[in-house]
Amino acid sequence: MSTRQRPLSPHLQVYRPQITSVLSISHRISGIVNALVALGLAGLLMSVAAGPEAYAQFAAIAGSLPARIALFVFTLSICYHLFNGIRHLFWDAGRGFEMSTVYASGYTVIALALLTTIGIWGVVLGGPA
Incomplete structure (x- = not known):
């Protein structure tokens, strides 16, 4: 038997x-x-349970510039996933399938994720609450 591509x-x-x-x-x-x-x-949580020295080491690592950049990306990921998940819930209910709505909700998800992330980090870094 020969195999056809x-x-x-x-x-x-x-x-x-x-x-x-x-x-x-x-x-x-x-x-x-x-x-x-x-x-x-x-x-x-494991560093907290292990005692003050372990937590201090974790906090020192988490406070470094690369870790703060990673935490910013993680925050953006959580916010994006949340808002896009809400968008999917509307789709599950059969709403928002018109192409104009799909594009509008997509851009809204991006904007909300960015604004929420920036707001969270504004509070974390001591900005206005």
């Missing part, structure tokens, strides 16, 4: 990225990042 369906190399595909992929990536955040929270 079947045509491959178009993939990412063929299609130009659109907001719908970018947000879909970003939602999956943010879910993975959020799982990593949960591991970091577990590390925080």
